[in-house]
Amino acid sequence: MIARIWSGSSLLYLLLLPISWLYGFITVLIRYSYRRGWQEVHRFPLPIVVIGNLTVGxxxxxPVVLWLVTQLQERGWRVGVVSRGYGGRSVHYPLLLDVNTTSDQCGDEPLLIWQRTRVPVAVAPRRATAVALLLRSHSLDVIVADDGLQHYALGRDIEWVVVDGERRFGNGWWLPAGPMRERTSRLKQVHAVIVNGGKTHHGEVSMWFKSGTAVNLLSGEFRALSKLIPVVAMAGIGHPARFFAMIRASGVIPMREIVFNDHQVYRQQVLSALVTPDQHLLMTEKDAVKCRSFAYANWWYLPVDAQVPATAAQDLLIPIEQAIRRYMPSCG
Structure with a gap:
C-alpha cells in the first residue's frame, strides 16, 4: 500500500498531506537553524564527504560508499567512515568497529563496510562524535559519511546524493505522504547526483551494479552462480527486486524469492527452514554480515560493486582530492 501511495498511483496520499506539511516545515526549520548559526555545526581539520539520499530506502x-573508499585507498589516501549505525544497539556511543563488533551493536551497513574495506569505521547517532573518535584513534586524510545528508550538525565539504533511477522521487511529497526527506530543490546544492540504474538527466552521473562471484558464508569459497543451482534467493534490503533481477540476469532462476524487511534481524531456525539440504540459500552481502555466526554450509551471498564511467569517476574524485590537499599543513 505504501509503495502505491509513494509511487503516485494512489490518491490516498492526500489524506497524509497535513502530516507531510508539518514534516516539511520542521525539516526546513532545522536546516535554516544551522545555516543561521542557531545550532552548532561541528567542523574538523580534514574534509568530510557525505553520501546520502533524498528518499527513504x-x-x-x-555500494557508492564502498566504491569511493576503494578509489581513495587506491590513490594512497587514508580513509575513515562514519555512520549512524541504523539498527544497532550498542551500550555506548561512539563505537569503533573491530573484529569483535556484531551487527546487533553497529548495524548491518557499517559492519559490511568495515569487513569489505578494513578502513576505520565509527558509528554514533551524533556523527560528529564518531568523527572525533576516528581522529583520536587514527591518522586520516578524509572521512566519508555513510548517509547523514540531513544531519546538519556535521559539517561537510562535499555532498553526493544517490538516486534510484527507476523509482526516482515517487510522488515528490515529504514523508509520510511521499518518500521524500527533502524536496528535489536540494539537488541544486549538492556536488554530485549519482543515479542507480534507469535513465540519467542532464548533469547526473550514471551508476550500475556489477555482481561478483557467490561467496560461501562459512568457508569463504567462491563459486559461480551457475554452480549453485538449485537456489533459493532472499533479501532484506530497501529494494529487494533489484537483487532478484540481478540473479535472473545472470541466467539463474531462483526456485523462490523471499523478501524480508530492511535491517531484518535473522534467526538461524527461520533461515534454515527456507531450503532443503540439496538447495543453496543465496542472500545479499548486507544480509550475510548478520548471518555468518550461525550459517550452514549451503548458505551463500552475492557481493555487488558499484560501477561508474571512467570520465565521471575522475570528475567525482578530483574535488575530493583537492579538498584533501587544501587541509594538508604543507599546502598552507
Missing part, C-alpha cells in the same frame, strides 16, 4: 548508497 534502497537507493544503493552503501
Amino acid at each position: 534502497g537507493n544503493g548508497k552503501t
Whole structure:
C-alpha cells in the first residue's frame, strides 16, 4: 500500500498531506537553524564527504560508499567512515568497529563496510562524535559519511546524493505522504547526483551494479552462480527486486524469492527452514554480515560493486582530492 501511495498511483496520499506539511516545515526549520548559526555545526581539520539520499530506502548508497573508499585507498589516501549505525544497539556511543563488533551493536551497513574495506569505521547517532573518535584513534586524510545528508550538525565539504533511477522521487511529497526527506530543490546544492540504474538527466552521473562471484558464508569459497543451482534467493534490503533481477540476469532462476524487511534481524531456525539440504540459500552481502555466526554450509551471498564511467569517476574524485590537499599543513 505504501509503495502505491509513494509511487503516485494512489490518491490516498492526500489524506497524509497535513502530516507531510508539518514534516516539511520542521525539516526546513532545522536546516535554516544551522545555516543561521542557531545550532552548532561541528567542523574538523580534514574534509568530510557525505553520501546520502533524498528518499527513504534502497537507493544503493552503501555500494557508492564502498566504491569511493576503494578509489581513495587506491590513490594512497587514508580513509575513515562514519555512520549512524541504523539498527544497532550498542551500550555506548561512539563505537569503533573491530573484529569483535556484531551487527546487533553497529548495524548491518557499517559492519559490511568495515569487513569489505578494513578502513576505520565509527558509528554514533551524533556523527560528529564518531568523527572525533576516528581522529583520536587514527591518522586520516578524509572521512566519508555513510548517509547523514540531513544531519546538519556535521559539517561537510562535499555532498553526493544517490538516486534510484527507476523509482526516482515517487510522488515528490515529504514523508509520510511521499518518500521524500527533502524536496528535489536540494539537488541544486549538492556536488554530485549519482543515479542507480534507469535513465540519467542532464548533469547526473550514471551508476550500475556489477555482481561478483557467490561467496560461501562459512568457508569463504567462491563459486559461480551457475554452480549453485538449485537456489533459493532472499533479501532484506530497501529494494529487494533489484537483487532478484540481478540473479535472473545472470541466467539463474531462483526456485523462490523471499523478501524480508530492511535491517531484518535473522534467526538461524527461520533461515534454515527456507531450503532443503540439496538447495543453496543465496542472500545479499548486507544480509550475510548478520548471518555468518550461525550459517550452514549451503548458505551463500552475492557481493555487488558499484560501477561508474571512467570520465565521471575522475570528475567525482578530483574535488575530493583537492579538498584533501587544501587541509594538508604543507599546502598552507
